[in-house]
Amino acid sequence: MHGNWKREKKEELVFNRQQEIIQACERLYAAMEYEEINIKEIAKSTSICRSSIYNYYKTKDEIFLDILRKEYFCWLEDLKEEMKRDKEGSRESYCRILAESAARHPRLLELISFHYVTIEKNCSLEKLTDFKKGMLPFWNGIRESLREYFPEAPQEKKEHFLLVFLSLLQGIYTMTNLSEKQLAAMKQADGDYENPRFVPSLQQALYTLSKELL
Numbered sequence: 001m002h003g004n005w006k007r008e009k010k011e012e013l014v015f016n017r018q019q020e021i022i023q024a025c026e027r028l029y030a031a032m033e034y035e036e037i038n039i040k041e042i043a044k045s046t047s048i049c050r051s052s053i054y055n056y057y058k059t060k061d062e063i064f065l066d067i068l069r070k071e072y073f074c075w076l077e078d079l080k081e082e083m084k085r086d087k088e089g090s091r092e093s094y095c096r097i098l099a100e101s102a103a104r105h106p107r108l109l110e111l112i113s114f115h116y117v118t119i120e121k122n123c124s125l126e127k128l129t130d131f132k133k134g135m136l137p138f139w140n141g142i143r144e145s146l147r148e149y150f151p152e153a154p155q156e157k158k159e160h161f162l163l164v165f166l167s168l169l170q171g172i173y174t175m176t177n178l179s180e181k182q183l184a185a186m187k188q189a190d191g192d193y194e195n196p197r198f199v200p201s202l203q204q205a206l207y208t209l210s211k212e213l214l
Helices: 004-033 039-044 059-083 089-104 106-113 115-122 125-149 155-176 180-189 196-212
Strands: none
Touching: 004 039, 039 059, 039 155, 059 106, 059 115, 059 125, 089 106, 089 125, 089 155, 089 196, 106 115, 106 155, 125 155, 155 196
């Protein structure tokens, strides 16, 4: 009994410390570029010394991995609420809800855009495995939405939709959220260039993709 109590207190301490670190990192990310943030800066914003932070996270990328997971599940809750209110239950409304709800989570979209090439690259195998396991309920939630809107679609088609959907999310966000320098370069290269908007671009792409679910 006493051993269980000590273990629970230790787990509670670890959780609280991790939450403090995550919240500090979120505040910094709201004011700084990803590249500018480091463990030293994060430690300054917490009650935890720099050396102790390494007991919980080996790199800043591991902290951002936890932030990313948190953002994914915030989006999932948003999706569920929107789909509860959806009276149409149509292919069109499904694609619209996915696109519009994603746009309401800009931090998630930013992190997704460099998730695989930057964040995961600098995380330990243990942390990556924990993240992948922790994301299973999110993907199961998306699968459940596909079952509701496309009950007759074969499972392999739904899995293909999920794979391409994530790729579209990453690619379209990146192409529709250019920096000022990127926009200037595009306009100099093509005077008629108009930057596409995220929601209609993603919605149209999803509508085209979802044809395979019919």
